Amino acid sequence: MHRTEHRPAGRPRHPHRSRRSGPRDFDWELGPGRSGRGGRRGRKGGDVRAAALLLLAEAPAHGYSLIQQIAARSDGAWSPSPGSIYPVLQQLEDEGLIEFTRVEGRKTASLTETGAAYVEENREALGEPWDSEQLGRGIPAESAALNTALKSLMSAARHVMTDGSPAHQAQAAAIVADTRRRLYGLLADDES
Missing domain, CATH: 1.10.287 (Helix Hairpins)
Structure with missing residues (x-):
């Protein structure tokens, strides 16, 4: 006899596979590490969005490479997780700031013309998110x-x-x- 699964209507079978899934403190309107309830909640690290944009302005890269570059530039003080970098890349693509192409079998991100213009216009505001002072954590040496x-x-x-x-x-x-x-x-x- 065939058994059917009972679940509430409208609820996906695998919510963790939904494109809209992300870290607990991810708000799709405000970005990663931000909630509609007062900003940065429980985040450890810098601004993933700013870091990704600045690094992609230098050269196209895949997600793992961005994680490695951020860790290297912060001297190991900040290494974003894949759960924080990949949703940011998806959001940047949705905004038209980056595009993906396959390079040596890897999904590689690069800035679009709009993205490059955005980085140039906002370079000062983006700062250096891997800098220990901008990490905003006040961690003693x-x-x-x-x-x-x-x-x-x-x-x-x-x-x-x-x-x-x-x-x-x-x-x-x-x-x-x-x-x-x-x-x-x-x-x-x-x-x-």
């Missing part, structure tokens, strides 16, 4: 250094997971567990 060290640790752990022997992986797990205990110990020492 020590916190930024810890964040960079943590990213390096994650990269090393991934390499051990994929390339290390089972013995190496067991040793790495013990090192990470010991490091976690020692980090909590730092906080416990402060409370004494």
